[in-house]
Structure formats: structure tokens, C-alpha cells
Amino acid sequence: MKAAVDALLRKELRLELRAPQAVPAMALFSVTTLVVFHFALQRGQVEGDLASGVLWVTLLFAAMLGTSRLFVADHEEGGLDGFLLAPVDRTALLVAKALAMFAFLAIVELVAVPAFALLLLGPTPDASALAQLVLVLALADAGVAVTGTLVAALAVQTRARDLLVPLLALPLLMPVVIAAAKGTTPLLAAAGTGDVGARWLVILGLYDLVFGLIAYAVFDFLVED
Amino acid sequence: MLYGTRLRALAIATAVTLTAGFGLAFFYAPMDADQGFMQKIFYVHVPMAIVTLGGFVFAGIMAIKHLRTREAKYDLRAYVAIHLSLVLGAGVLITGSIWAKASWGHWWVWEEPTLVSYLVVFLLYATYQPLRFSIEDPERQARYASVFAVIAGAFVPLNFLAVRLAETYTHPRVFATSDGGLPAKMQFPFLVCLIGMAALFVTLWKYEMASKHTSSQLRSLRRKLAGDDAVAPQGRSAAPSLGTSS
Amino acid sequence: MTDALPDNTGYVAAAYLVFFALVLIYVIIMAAKLQRFERELSELNDLADERLLADDRDSADDFEAVRR
Numbered sequence: 001m002k003a004a005v006d007a008l009l010r011k012e013l014r015l016e017l018r019a020p021q022a023v024p025a026m027a028l029f030s031v032t033t034l035v036v037f038h039f040a041l042q043r044g045q046v047e048g049d050l051a052s053g054v055l056w057v058t059l060l061f062a063a064m065l066g067t068s069r070l071f072v073a074d075h076e077e078g079g080l081d082g083f084l085l086a087p088v089d090r091t092a093l094l095v096a097k098a099l100a101m102f103a104f105l106a107i108v109e110l111v112a113v114p115a116f117a118l119l120l121l122g123p124t125p126d127a128s129a130l131a132q133l134v135l136v137l138a139l140a141d142a143g144v145a146v147t148g149t150l151v152a153a154l155a156v157q158t159r160a161r162d163l164l165v166p167l168l169a170l171p172l173l174m175p176v177v178i179a180a181a182k183g184t185t186p187l188l189a190a191a192g193t194g195d196v197g198a199r200w201l202v203i204l205g206l207y208d209l210v211f212g213l214i215a216y217a218v219f220d221f222l223v224e225d
Numbered sequence: 226m227l228y229g230t231r232l233r234a235l236a237i238a239t240a241v242t243l244t245a246g247f248g249l250a251f252f253y254a255p256m257d258a259d260q261g262f263m264q265k266i267f268y269v270h271v272p273m274a275i276v277t278l279g280g281f282v283f284a285g286i287m288a289i290k291h292l293r294t295r296e297a298k299y300d301l302r303a304y305v306a307i308h309l310s311l312v313l314g315a316g317v318l319i320t321g322s323i324w325a326k327a328s329w330g331h332w333w334v335w336e337e338p339t340l341v342s343y344l345v346v347f348l349l350y351a352t353y354q355p356l357r358f359s360i361e362d363p364e365r366q367a368r369y370a371s372v373f374a375v376i377a378g379a380f381v382p383l384n385f386l387a388v389r390l391a392e393t394y395t396h397p398r399v400f401a402t403s404d405g406g407l408p409a410k411m412q413f414p415f416l417v418c419l420i421g422m423a424a425l426f427v428t429l430w431k432y433e434m435a436s437k438h439t440s441s442q443l444r445s446l447r448r449k450l451a452g453d454d455a456v457a458p459q460g461r462s463a464a465p466s467l468g469t470s471s
Numbered sequence: 472m473t474d475a476l477p478d479n480t481g482y483v484a485a486a487y488l489v490f491f492a493l494v495l496i497y498v499i500i501m502a503a504k505l506q507r508f509e510r511e512l513s514e515l516n517d518l519a520d521e522r523l524l525a526d527d528r529d530s531a532d533d534f535e536a537v538r539r
Contacts, residue, residue: 159361175387178391179387199390206383214379222368
């Protein structure tokens, strides 16, 4: 199974490297969204809970953009059928796609978070706050990746997949939004940064675990044919 | 299997229990110290909420059975349960909004975590029907719908936990009586209302199951008597069909 | 009842009315479906009667033919 995941993951990353579609689009989208926020909020700087909100909405919507495309190429060009013929555990596809999504999100955040700090963030977070921010980002990305992969697999066979993915994914991701936003608020505060509350990390971790298990249990039913 | 068995007795039991429950709520339960008369909304709003959430979980269980056995009847049971829970769920949100307006002056309050969680769950399950409708192949439609019902069913408790933890420290609860710290004279009417509401759900569910079963039997009968041409083709639909076998 | 009665009765009544309205809507929809079932069933019954009549006629013709 590990070999299958490796092979699939390498394929995903190589495809994206050769013909970059999702990652540049998501990165560009997040920067543009930050500009939109500037005009929509009519502010030059945000901090604290507002900063946290702006950051997470931007990342979330960029993720929705990328998620819709996750299985499209496989579905349209027969890669999925090819995979089904191979004598591998179906969940290898789930793991590979989720890991790929996680990698894409990480790359997008490498662009989006500095852009956010440059354009809109008032206070400059210190090293410890930055480290905790990375932790929250990692946990949240894992949740978005798992749920996104599940929803993308569900929606790829439908007729209205671009509409359905955000519609299904956003309610499911609500706990991630709640915990991530609340968690990063003290990290981006102006007057003396605080620490991430442990409870938010616990919620994120729990979400990742629960949805990881559900995805593992249910994925086979989505790709059989 | 016949769904209409004992339906009349169930309906009567529902009517009796609900009437008794509401009667107790208004004439036996004491007036709430903080909220006064408007707290009585609690006796219709909360039982409905609990029952609909139970309906969603029931649908998830039926969905698991469907995925295991591939029998269409489980898919239909899940479909009807979710449909019914959504309709009553709209009622939960409306009565919750009325309660918020009465006690807080606004038609919506973010400070009540259970109501907010409920909204998220409602929005999620509202996508069930569009999802079904967008998949044409009936077997795949049923399968994907079941997968969705399982995911959503597992999501419900997680969501409530997350929202609860997010709100507790920032704002006081608006509907404090829904905590379970209820005086005994309120607990009893609440229990009766809850049982009545659950009985109502089961009654309506059986009604709808019997109705769907009947229409598929009629189709099959028509096909047998008048030949395949007399039966209009079913076209795209979000609802599962039982087929002629069951 | 206390002084809260005049202010809040409207809201409480509205909430319970919403509940009853939902149940009533269900009853109405069920009634409509029942009407449709009754009509369809009587159509099918007529169809079955026609079929039986045709069978009788057919077998009567055969009987006639054999008799001649």
C-alpha cells in the first residue's frame, strides 16, 4: 500500500509541476482576495480576531478552488479507470490525493501568509507566534485536505461539481474554521501576542482524526464501479 | 415489508402524547424565573431539535446498512428520514428564531451555540437532495447519497462539540434552561413532549414510507396489467425508487 | 399568569403555530397523495375488469368455435 501511495503521490506532484494549474491559481486567488478584503473592509491594517478571520476566509476559499479540480483530470482522462484496474487498495488513492492537497495548500500558504503579513497585517508576530501559526496551519490543512478529497471524490461524478464542492465542503469544514480562527486570534493580536489555546488544537486534531477515519471507511464506496 | 401496520394506533398515541405534553407544559410546569412565559417555546423547540438530530443519525445508520447490503429499501428509509428531519429542522430554526427575538430582541443570536450548530447541520443536509439530483445513474445516486449520509451523520456530534467550545467563554447562554439543569416540574412535561415528538416523527416517517411503497406497487401493478408502454418513464429524480422487487 | 403574558404570548403562540402548520402541511400532502392512489387504483381495477371480460369473451369464442 505504501508503494502505491508513493507512486500516486509522485504522479500528482509531477503532474502539477509539469502543467501547473491548481497551485498558481490558488496562490493568485488568495492574493487577489486580500486586496478585495482591503477594499471591502475599508481598512489598511487588521489585527487580532479580524486578522484571523481575513486570513482563514482567504485560505478556505482558495482551498475550495483547488478542491474542485482534484479528481477532474482522473475522471475525464481515464486515470481513475486505470487505477481501478490496478491490484491496489483503493484507499491508496485517498491518501495520495489528500497528501497532494496538503502539499498544494502548504505551497499556497507560503505565498499567501507573507502576502497577508505584507498587505494587511498590522502587528508583526514574533518567532514563537509564527511557530504556533505554522502548527495551526498544518493541523487545519490536514482537515481541509481530508474533507476536500472526500467531497471532491463525491462530487466528481455529478453534473454540477463546481457548485457542489463548496456547498458540501463548507459546512463540513465549519469546525476547522471555528478552531483555526479562534486559535490564531491571539497570535495576530496587536497588544502583546498570546498563545494558541490548547482546546483549539485539540478540536483540530480530533477533527483530523475523525474525518481521517471516516474517509478511510467510506472511500471505497466512492471509487468502485 | 409493509410500513402501514399499526399506523393508526401510532398516530393516536402521538396525538395523545403531544396534547398531554403541551397541556402539561402550559398548565403544570412552573413559570421560568428568568424568561417568564416565553420559555414555553422550549417545550416545542427543543424536542423537535432532538428528534430531528436523531433522525439524521438514524439516516446514517440506514445508509451504512445500504452500503453493506445494497438493498434499495435502506436507501429509501434514509432518504425519507433526512427529508422529514429537514422539514422539521426548518421548524426548529424558525421557532428558535422566534425565541431569540422574544428574549434577545434579534431574530438571530450567535450566542446560542446549539442553535448555531443546528444551522450548520441544516445547511449541510440541505445539500443532500441537490447532490442526489445531480447524479443520474440510480445505483450510483443511492450509493453516493449513503456515503454522504454517513459522513454527515458522523459530523453532527463533532460540529456541536466545536461550536459549544467556541462560544462558552465569550458569551453567556441565552437559552439557559436547555442545559439540563431543569427543575423536576419542568423535566416531566419536557419528557412527555419529547416522547410525543419522537412518536410524531415515526408516524410521519411511516406515512411517507407507506406512501412511497404504495406508489411503486401501483406502478408495478400497472406495468403487469397494461404492459410496459402504459407506464410513463420515471425521468430524473432525487428520490430513490424501490423497483418492482420489493 | 404574570405580567409577561401580554408581551410574549404572541411569540409563544407563533412558535407553536409554526409547529402545527408544518404537521398540517404534511397531512395535506398525504391527502393529495391518497387521492391520487385512489384514482389510480380504481383505474387499474377497471383495467383488470376489462382484461377479465376479454378473457371470458375469448374463451367463449373458442367454445363457440369448438362447438360448431
